[in-house]
Amino acid sequence: MRTERDVLERIERARRRGPKLRENRITAAHGAGGKATQTLIEAVFLDAFRNESLEPLGDAALLPLGTERLAMTTDSFVVSPLFFPGGDIGDLAVNGTVNDLAVAGASPAYLSCGFILEEGFEVSDLRRIVESMTRAAKRAGVTLVTGDTKVVGKGSGDGCYLNTTGIGTLPDGPELGVHKARPGDAVLVSGPIGEHGVTIMLARGELDIEAELESDTAALNGLCARLRAVPGLRAMRDATRGGVATVLNEVARAADVSVVVEENQVPVRDEVRGACELLGIDPLYVACEGRFVAIVDGAHAEQAVETLRADPLGEQAAVIGTVGEDPPGTVLLNTTFGGTRIADLLVGDPLPRIC
Amino acid sequence: MRTERDVLERIERARRRGPKLRENRITAAHGAGGKATQTLIEAVFLDAFRNESLEPLGDAALLPLGTERLAMTTDSFVVSPLFFPGGDIGDLAVNGTVNDLAVAGASPAYLSCGFILEEGFEVSDLRRIVESMTRAAKRAGVTLVTGDTKVVGKGSGDGCYLNTTGIGTLPDGPELGVHKARPGDAVLVSGPIGEHGVTIMLARGELDIEAELESDTAALNGLCARLRAVPGLRAMRDATRGGVATVLNEVARAADVSVVVEENQVPVRDEVRGACELLGIDPLYVACEGRFVAIVDGAHAEQAVETLRADPLGEQAAVIGTVGEDPPGTVLLNTTFGGTRIADLLVGDPLPRIC
Numbered sequence: 114m115r116t117e118r119d120v121l122e123r124i125e126r127a128r129r130r131g132p133k134l135r136e137n138r139i140t141a142a143h144g145a146g147g148k149a150t151q152t153l154i155e156a157v158f159l160d161a162f163r164n165e166s167l168e169p170l171g172d173a174a175l176l177p178l179g180t181e182r183l184a185m186t187t188d189s190f191v192v193s194p195l196f197f198p199g200g201d202i203g204d205l206a207v208n209g210t211v212n213d214l215a216v217a218g219a220s221p222a223y224l225s226c227g228f229i230l231e232e233g234f235e236v237s238d239l240r241r242i243v244e245s246m247t248r249a250a251k252r253a254g255v256t257l258v259t260g261d262t263k264v265v266g267k268g269s270g271d272g273c274y275l276n277t278t279g280i281g282t283l284p285d286g287p288e289l290g291v292h293k294a295r296p297g298d299a300v301l302v303s304g305p306i307g308e309h310g311v312t313i314m315l316a317r318g319e320l321d322i323e324a325e326l327e328s329d330t331a332a333l334n335g336l337c338a339r340l341r342a343v344p345g346l347r348a349m350r351d352a353t354r355g356g357v358a359t360v361l362n363e364v365a366r367a368a369d370v371s372v373v374v375e376e377n378q379v380p381v382r383d384e385v386r387g388a389c390e391l392l393g394i395d396p397l398y399v400a401c402e403g404r405f406v407a408i409v410d411g412a413h414a415e416q417a418v419e420t421l422r423a424d425p426l427g428e429q430a431a432v433i434g435t436v437g438e439d440p441p442g443t444v445l446l447n448t449t450f451g452g453t454r455i456a457d458l459l460v461g462d463p464l465p466r467i468c
Numbered sequence: 469m470r471t472e473r474d475v476l477e478r479i480e481r482a483r484r485r486g487p488k489l490r491e492n493r494i495t496a497a498h499g500a501g502g503k504a505t506q507t508l509i510e511a512v513f514l515d516a517f518r519n520e521s522l523e524p525l526g527d528a529a530l531l532p533l534g535t536e537r538l539a540m541t542t543d544s545f546v547v548s549p550l551f552f553p554g555g556d557i558g559d560l561a562v563n564g565t566v567n568d569l570a571v572a573g574a575s576p577a578y579l580s581c582g583f584i585l586e587e588g589f590e591v592s593d594l595r596r597i598v599e600s601m602t603r604a605a606k607r608a609g610v611t612l613v614t615g616d617t618k619v620v621g622k623g624s625g626d627g628c629y630l631n632t633t634g635i636g637t638l639p640d641g642p643e644l645g646v647h648k649a650r651p652g653d654a655v656l657v658s659g660p661i662g663e664h665g666v667t668i669m670l671a672r673g674e675l676d677i678e679a680e681l682e683s684d685t686a687a688l689n690g691l692c693a694r695l696r697a698v699p700g701l702r703a704m705r706d707a708t709r710g711g712v713a714t715v716l717n718e719v720a721r722a723a724d725v726s727v728v729v730e731e732n733q734v735p736v737r738d739e740v741r742g743a744c745e746l747l748g749i750d751p752l753y754v755a756c757e758g759r760f761v762a763i764v765d766g767a768h769a770e771q772a773v774e775t776l777r778a779d780p781l782g783e784q785a786a787v788i789g790t791v792g793e794d795p796p797g798t799v800l801l802n803t804t805f806g807g808t809r810i811a812d813l814l815v816g817d818p819l820p821r822i823c
Contacts, residue, residue, distance in 0.1 A: 139589040144619025153617065157591070161598040162605075162612045174613035176578055179637050181534040187580035187633055191618045223531055225542035227631045229584070234494040236512070243516040250517075257517045258529035262508065263546045263629075264499025265821065271624040276582045276616075278542055278633035282534055466620065 142461030146354025146400075149460050172350065173217035175283060182283040184219035186210060190275040193466045195238065197316040199308075199327030202275055203245035205402060205468060208332045209353065210279040211253045215334035216349035216405050218289045218341060219281035221253065226277050227261040231270035242273060253332035255279070286341060291360075291408070293347040294368035298436040299414035301407040303336060303421050304329065304429045305380040306357050307399035310464050311388045320391060324384040331403030336426050343417045345410025352404050353468055358397040358456045360406045361434075361444045369441045374434035374456065377449045397446070398459055400467045408436065497816030501709025501755075504815050527705065528572035530638060537638040539574035541565060545630040548821045550593065552671040554663075554682030557630055558600035560757060560823060563687045564708065565634040566608045570689035571704035571760050573644045573696060574636035579605065581632050582616040586625035597628060608687035610634070641696060646715075646763070648702040649723035653791040654769035656762040658691060658776050659684070659784045660735040661712050662754035665819050666743045675746060679739040686758030691781050698772045700765025707759050708823055713752040713811045715761045716789075716799045724796045729789035729811065732804045752801070753814055755822045763791065 134156040142149035173186035190206045200208075207224060214221040226246065230239065250257050308329040314320060337349055350360045357379070361372045374397070381389075381396045389396045403426065409417040414432050421427030444456040489511035497504035528541035545561045555563075562579060569576040581601065585594065605612050663684040669675060692704055705715045712734070716727045729752070736744075736751045744751045758781065764772040769787050776782030799811040 134591060137591055139585045139587060139591065139594070139619055141587055141619050141621065144585065144617055150617065154615075157595055157598055158615055158617075161595075161602045162615070164611050164613070174578070174580075176613060178533075178538070178577060178635070179536040181536045183533070183578075183635070185578055185580055185614055185635065187582045187614055187631070188616045189582035189584050189618045189631060191584060191620050191624075222533060223529070223540055225529075225540055225633050227542045227544035227633070229544050229546060229629055230494045230499065232494060232496055236489060236492055236494065239494065240512055240516075243512055247516045256519050258519070258531060259540055259542055260509075260513055260517070261543045261631075262499060262505065262513075263544045263821075264494055264496050265546050265626060265629075266496070268623060269546075269626040271620060274584055274618075274620075274629070276542070276544060276631035276633070278580050278582070278631070280533070280538075280540065280635060466618075 141465045145461045145465060146359060147459040147461055172213040173219060175217065184214050184217050184281050184283055186213035187276065187278040188213065190468055191466050192313065192468050193271060194316050195242070195272055197328055198312055200330040201242060201245050202273060203242035204249035205330050206275045206277040207246050207249035207253065208330050208402060209468060210277040211255055211332045211334050212351045214279050214281040215337035216351050218286065219283050221255045221279055221281040221334050223258045224250065224255050224277050224279045225259045226257055226275060229263050229265060229270055229274040231265055231272050232267045234272050239273065249332065253334055289346065289348050291348045291350060291364045292367040294364050294370055294408045294436045296370060296436055296438045297411045298347060298408050299411045299432050300361065300372060300374065300434040300436065301409060301414070301417055301430060301432050302357060302380065302404055303407070303427045304404045305382050306352065306401050306404055307381060307385040307389065307396035309402040310399035310467050311385045313467050314464055315388065320388060322388065322391065324388060326384045329401050329403035331426055333403060333405055333426065336421065336424050339420050339424060340407060340417060343409065343413055343420050345413035347408040347410070349405050349407045352401045352406055354400050355459065356398040356400055357406055358444060359458060362458045364408060365444050366442045371437040371439055371441060372434060372444045373437050374444065374446050376446055378431055378433045380429045380431050397456060400464065402468065411435065496820045500816045500820060501714060502814040502816055527568040528574060530572065539569050539572050539636045539638055541568040542631065542633040543568065545823055546821050547668065547823050548626060549671050550597070550627055552683055553667055555685040556597060556600050557628060558597035559604035560685050561630045561632040562601050562604035562608060563685050563757060564823060565632040566610055566687045566689050567706045569634050569636040570692035571706050573641065574638050576608065576610045576634055576636040576689050578613045579610050579632050579634045580614045581612055581630060583618070584625055584629040585617065585619050586627050587619060587622045589627050594628065604687065608689055644701065644703050646703045646705060646719045647722040649719050649725055649763045649791045651725060651791055651793045652766045653702060653763050654766045654787050655716065655727060655729065655789040655791065656764060656772055656785060656787050657712060657735065657759055658762070658782045659759045660737050661707065661756050661759055662736060662740040662744065662751035664757040665754035665822050666740045668822050669819055670743065675743060677743065677746065679743060681739045684756050684758035686781055688758060688760055688781065691776065691779050694775050694779060695762060695772060698764065698768055698775050700768035702763040702765065705761045707756045707761055709755055710814065711753040711755055712761055713799060714813060717813045719763060720799050721797045726792040726794055726796060727789060727799045728792050729799065729801050731801055733786055733788045735784045735786050752811060755819065757823065766790065
């Protein structure tokens with residue numbers, strides 16, 4: 114098992130090797146959550162901002178503040194289109210920030226929101242977004258406490274970009290983190306994967322198919338709180354940009370373990386599978402906005418699945434794999450057809466501006 | 469003196485009168501910090517997000533969290549150009565968020581930052597911004613603890629937009645707020661005004677003049693902490709979008725008092741005055757990023773000025789006016805030429821994308 118110190122030392126070694134960013138200009142891949150994003154973060158941001166609180170491997174930073182322990186997380190949202198089946202940029206932003214706190218083991222409390230609006234944006238659309246944020250905040254039990262609005266000229270934005278930043282309290286309990294995974298642990302997902310990403314793509318009209326599909330955007334703080342009560346919980350991670358496969362690669366690298374996934378155990382709706390086949394992409398890399406990956410001591414895997422399934426948001430939760438020793442840092446996929454292949458980080462993402 | 473309850477009731481009455489936003493589309497004025505921004509906030513955001521913590525009149529929301537009292541604030545930055553004499557979007561963002569916490573009476577502790585990058589943005593420029601943020605955070609004594617990066621396509625952004633959200637602790641002490649102003653109070657500014665706004669405009673090449681001028685961007689938490697020790701301090705407010713005149717209108721409205729400003733007491737550098745004359749704008753409406761307005765019991769005004777002047781960031785602090793009774797809700801300007809005029813909120817702002 115790696116400690117946080119090991120992780121920080123690894124980053125320090127990477128830093129000493131010097132910046133690895135080869136590109137001179139930002140590309141779409143830098144925002145896609147895959148290998149290119151990771152390189153950008155390590156070569157530019159971690160190097161400069163380097164401090165113990167900056168979460169190299171967490172969804173939220175864990176902070177002492179007075180006598181309390183806080184979690185803090187930030188996310189900007191540039192999803193296109195702004196409105197899609199099952200949600201819009203407003204509830205996506207609220208849920209996304211709530212989830213980053215929840216999977217870090219925190220109880221989300223307060224959210225800020227910053228709007229960057231393009232001149233000419235319809236006020237009625239802004240109202241829809243704001244109302245959707247309000248409903249999502251109410252459902253998640255968080256309060257939107259402070260905001261900011263900026264306007265940029267026509268052609269310098271794309272309607273509406275949003276930032277939501279959230280803070281929450283950290284209840285007492287064992288420390289969670291992907292670096293805590295150890296051989297023998299079970300790998301769970303909280304429900305069927307890839308619905309958000311495929312819904313966005315269909316909403317863009319990029320695929321000439323119709324499907325009864327909605328984004329899975331949802332606040333997971335209730336579900337995460339239930340799972341926190343299960344003994345042997347090591348880590349939770351929401352599977353957004355880069356999907357489940359990207360999360361599992363982070364687990365494998367942070368804990369220096371292997372992760373073995375049984376493809377036929379991964380819950381995927383037929384509509385998602387069908388669309389992914391047409392596009393030649395693997396649902397394991399498609400973003401969810403209401404699902405998370407959990408790593409749990411194998412002895413408690415059954416209890417964890419039952420706990421998740423007792424909640425409507427987790428009713429299709431499943432064990433999809435196990436943590437092993439070799440090869441360390443690697444995700445292996447036992448395919449439905451009987452083969453085994455490496456499921457590495459992608460450089461970019463087949464689906465830009467998914468959140 | 470108005471209490472917070474009065475303020476909330478006033479908002480409730482405004483809400484019952486129904487939304488007052490007449491435009492169907494967002495215009496530049498909605499982002500300028502003046503009357504149009506205020507209408508947008510009241511008609512769209514306050515109406516939907518309405519809760520006791522949302523700061524109708526503060527720079528930061530004041531929040532209970534466990535046993536602590538926190539302040540939280542958010543700001544997006546879309547300044548153009550990204551680099552200008554005296555600073556760049558990076559230190560502007562850090563200082564701006566630090567200042568919003570500081571003027572609310574809080575001790576800034578942690579910052580998040582969210583980047584929205586346009587495809588094609590130079591990585592070297594990103595590095596400059598990140599390094600500038602790091603230096604500004606160090607100077608201000610705050611830690612950048614969590615971040616996020618999104619990339620949008622060419623033509624859907626303008627290089628780099630930033631969001632910084634900050635949290636800090638609230639030390640014990642008397643409650644501050646612009647609604648606390650009362651007749652007999654003194655109105656102070658912490659230094660010469662308008663330098664940031666004019667610097668940005670000159671950097672855009674919109675004026676065919678050269679001036680030895682730099683943005684006043686600076687972290688004011690040290691200066692604000694000094695002033696908090698002065699008895700009779702009622703409120704502090706940083707004079708960003710909309711400038712000093714906009715802050716004073718907020719004071720007059722929130723406290724239901726008049727504010728009388730002596731134009732010849734307002735510290736303005738010759739270069740700023742000259743540029744403003746050429747543009748036909750009043751320096752009182754031009755954004756600062758390192759100056760604040762303070763309202764102090766008249767009996768302690770001298771001590772307050774001396775306290776500010778003891779710090780290099782406040783060495784040109786001055787009393788610029790007084791709080792009166794009539795006409796309530798109004799800012800009056802006694803001009804250098806002996807006349808008196810009303811200094812109302814502007815609808816928009818002569819200088820878009822100033823921060």
